[in-house]
Amino acid sequence: MTPERLRALCLEQNGAVEDFPFGPDTSVFRVEGKLFALSSLDAEPLKVNLKCDPDDAVRLREEHPAITPGYHMNKRHWNTVDVTGLPDRMVRELIEDSYDLVVAGLPKAVRLRLDRP
Template sequence: MSATDLKALCLEQAAAEETFPFGAEVSVFKVAGKMFALSALDARPLSISLKCVPEVATKLRIEYPAITAGYHLNKQHWNTVLIDGSVPDRLVREMIEDSYDLVRAGLPKAVRLTLG
């Protein structure tokens, strides 16, 4: 999976936007102003940080050495995924979608209704 693929997957989520609050080298993907993904898309090795249900986050870290506790994030709720081919692309896609869904679910109902 490439940086272009990661960016496209994040931006295909409803009302997702790419922002740069930490500088031009770090893409922060948000929905309604709340972060659901973070990646330095030009960095090598490529990685992405995603929100996750704590129990699932722990299981994924055990199953995949390329998935670790979120770098500079709440380690209970965030995982960082090294995009090195060892984590199936399908799983990375699911993790992006799950992260988006978790963040969206935490938004006020009125905001969620405007997202479609």
């Protein structure tokens, strides 16, 4: 997975935008102002912080050495994912899951506008 592909996967989510509130080296991906992914796209290895259901977060960490508790994040709800250690399809699913968790917390009218009931 390349940094360009990781950025594209995040930005293909409905309503997703990228900004740089922590400086030019850290990409923050949001939907309706809410963070769903965070990455230093120039870093090696390439990693991304993603929101995760707490029960799934623990299971994923146990099953995949490339997934660890969220660096500088709430470790119960966030994982840091080394994308070089996982198949691209799994990274895509983890990004989509993070996005879906954030969207689920938005008001119903916003979810419907994003086509996510």
